[in-house]
Amino acid sequence: MRHDITAGNPSAAGPSELAERLHDKISSVPGVERLHPTIRYAVASVGAGNLRAASASLGRILGPGESTVDAYAHADGIVDVTVDISTDFSTDALAVCREIRRVITTEVISAGLLVGQIRVTVRG
Amino acid sequence: MAVDELPELGCGRTTEQVWAGIGRPPDQHERDCEYCQQARQQLALLDRAIRSVRELAPQTEQPRARVKNAIMDIARSEIRQGRRIPLERPGPLPSAGSDTPVDDAELGITERALIAVVTQAADRVPAARTRHVRVAEATRPVAEPEPTGLEQEPTGIEQEPTGIEQEPTGLDISITASIRFGAGVVETVDQLRDEVTAAIGQLVGITVHRIDVVVEDVHAS
Amino acid sequence: MDETTLVARAQDGDVLSFEVLVDRYQGPLFRLALRMLHDRGQAEDVVQEALTTVWRRIGMLSDPVAFPRWTYQITTRVTLNALRSRTRQPVDAADPVTLDDGRLDRDAADADRFDPAGVTENQALATALRTQIALLPDELRLCWTLYADHGRTYQEIAEIIGVSRDTVRGRIARARQRLAGGMTSWQ
Numbered sequence: 001m002r003h004d005i006t007a008g009n010p011s012a013a014g015p016s017e018l019a020e021r022l023h024d025k026i027s028s029v030p031g032v033e034r035l036h037p038t039i040r041y042a043v044a045s046v047g048a049g050n051l052r053a054a055s056a057s058l059g060r061i062l063g064p065g066e067s068t069v070d071a072y073a074h075a076d077g078i079v080d081v082t083v084d085i086s087t088d089f090s091t092d093a094l095a096v097c098r099e100i101r102r103v104i105t106t107e108v109i110s111a112g113l114l115v116g117q118i119r120v121t122v123r124g
Numbered sequence: 125m126a127v128d129e130l131p132e133l134g135c136g137r138t139t140e141q142v143w144a145g146i147g148r149p150p151d152q153h154e155r156d157c158e159y160c161q162q163a164r165q166q167l168a169l170l171d172r173a174i175r176s177v178r179e180l181a182p183q184t185e186q187p188r189a190r191v192k193n194a195i196m197d198i199a200r201s202e203i204r205q206g207r208r209i210p211l212e213r214p215g216p217l218p219s220a221g222s223d224t225p226v227d228d229a230e231l232g233i234t235e236r237a238l239i240a241v242v243t244q245a246a247d248r249v250p251a252a253r254t255r256h257v258r259v260a261e262a263t264r265p266v267a268e269p270e271p272t273g274l275e276q277e278p279t280g281i282e283q284e285p286t287g288i289e290q291e292p293t294g295l296d297i298s299i300t301a302s303i304r305f306g307a308g309v310v311e312t313v314d315q316l317r318d319e320v321t322a323a324i325g326q327l328v329g330i331t332v333h334r335i336d337v338v339v340e341d342v343h344a345s
Numbered sequence: 346m347d348e349t350t351l352v353a354r355a356q357d358g359d360v361l362s363f364e365v366l367v368d369r370y371q372g373p374l375f376r377l378a379l380r381m382l383h384d385r386g387q388a389e390d391v392v393q394e395a396l397t398t399v400w401r402r403i404g405m406l407s408d409p410v411a412f413p414r415w416t417y418q419i420t421t422r423v424t425l426n427a428l429r430s431r432t433r434q435p436v437d438a439a440d441p442v443t444l445d446d447g448r449l450d451r452d453a454a455d456a457d458r459f460d461p462a463g464v465t466e467n468q469a470l471a472t473a474l475r476t477q478i479a480l481l482p483d484e485l486r487l488c489w490t491l492y493a494d495h496g497r498t499y500q501e502i503a504e505i506i507g508v509s510r511d512t513v514r515g516r517i518a519r520a521r522q523r524l525a526g527g528m529t530s531w532q
Contacts, residue, residue, distance in 0.1 A: 036200070089241060094211045094329040097231035117228075123205050124236030124360070130515060131522045139525075140518045166525040173474035173528055174493065176467045187375040187389045192367055194393050196360070199400045203358050236358060243359065253346075255353035302350075343347075 018079070018111050019071040025103045026069065026083060031096035035068040036084040036123060071108075078116040079108050084123050093122050133159040143167050206235030209261045211329065213292070233328065235259045242297055245323035249315045251307035253343060256300040262333040263290040294333030295324065302341035313337045352409035355400075363403075366412075367396055373495060374420045380490045381424050383479065391427055395420040417497065418505045421487065428483060477527035485520040492517055 070082040154160040210229030246254040354362035378388035
């Protein structure tokens with residue numbers, strides 16, 4: 001399942017570090033109000049030692065710096081990324097999502113990994 | 125005294141009766157009745173004290189911020205989002221025969237988020253109080269391809285109908301509102317449609333297929 | 346925005362409308378719980394539980410007009426549960442801090458600088474009444490507070506608490522009698 005992709009690429013980050021970096025970058029995209037935890041892959045998206053986050057009341061007990069980005073790494077270095085955001089609609093939702101997709105692609109590639117499935121959802 | 129009975133004074137009047145009269149001078153009975161006079165005095169003092177409490181009490185007394193934060197955190201995490209609607213069009217949706225709509229579009233928006241956009245736009249119409257909003261993706265069967273003149277001769281065997289793929293035709297929006305008494309209904313409904321169409325166009329980018337407005341109430345300004 | 350609209354939207358799941366309702370109601374509900382529990386932390390817990398329940402069940406409210414009464418009903422229930430399940434806080438009539446109205450004294454102390462005689466008497470009256478209210482048995486204090494501080498009618502209080510209107514009327518009359526009697530020792 002999940003493991004660090006480091007073979008042949010010393011700068012490659014583990015999935016949870018990637019998720020945290022994505023959280024920071026995506027939060028900075030203009031128009032993003034906040035990221036919301038995605039429930040399904042909760043366990044995969046948080047770092048070690050944060051088991052509490054895997055429970056049903058996930059959203060509220062993610063600690064500071066915890067990622068609300070689900071970055072799921074397959075064995076072959078392909079990463080699927082899911083993120084739920086709310087927007088303030090200061091710019092149009094499609095433009096915001098396209099920028100987030102661009103950010104995800106950039107970060108995954110800089111981590112030495114391959115982009116799998118991306119899923120960005122604007123929620124209310 | 126039984127649970128529901130009112131406290132009585134020695135003269136038979138209730139304290140409730142005396143209380144009702146402390147704003148006015150004593151009546152005939154009260155002028156001669158020691159019980160009532162004493163009660164009036166005590167209740168007048170109570171009345172003063174109640175006013176003092178009201179004047180001095182910090183009605184701005186509030187719970188700390190952590191309370192609202194906790195409430196809103198839970199509320200936000202328990203919102204039903206409704207269906208996810210693609211923001212970009214990759215191609216026709218799968219046939220109507222599939223169990224659930226497969227939504228593998230990379231970029232999507234939930235019905236709940238769209239409702240928020242519609243509500244905010246509708247609130248720009250002063251004569252309308254928008255109460256309920258529903259948003260759904262409208263679809264229609266994919267149009268059959270144009271004949272090219274190269275199709276085979278009819279064989280007498282009935283052709284299978286073409287696939288029943290659905291394609292999206294935009295958003296179906298329905299709004300329920302109360303309209304201010306005296307405002308023109310047709311005008312107001314038109315304004316609602318205009319604001320909502322403009323907002324969806326600017327902020328979301330999905331076509332608006334249809335907007336139904338139901339006026340369910342009238343309110344004073 | 347009018348409450349009917351806010352409630353209708355919150356019923357559909359509009360969290361922004363619900364937030365406005367929280368802003369409007371958390372203060373009064375907190376003050377109700379505080380009068381009953383005499384403890385800020387517990388009163389805050391009551392408000393949190395009550396308004397969370399409001400969010401989760403608001404879809405069950407058939408008429409938005411009933412929202413205030415329904416919200417007070419939930420809050421009263423949570424408050425009474427808190428009262429029953431904890432070890433009773435002794436209310437010391439001599440200690441204003443127990444009343445959790447420390448601010449009452451501080452505000453009045455500031456005002457003292459402007460009108461020493463008049464405001465001090467006012468403040469003393471208010472403190473005395475607050476003490477008497479705190480000494481009322483729970484069921485009388487609850488009715489009194491809903492009536493005097495929250496402006497609920499006897500009928501509404503009856504529905505909030507789940508007793509008859511006559512019972513409410515009787516409790517408020519008895520509360521009034523006790524408070525009036527208690528105030529005479531202040532004179």
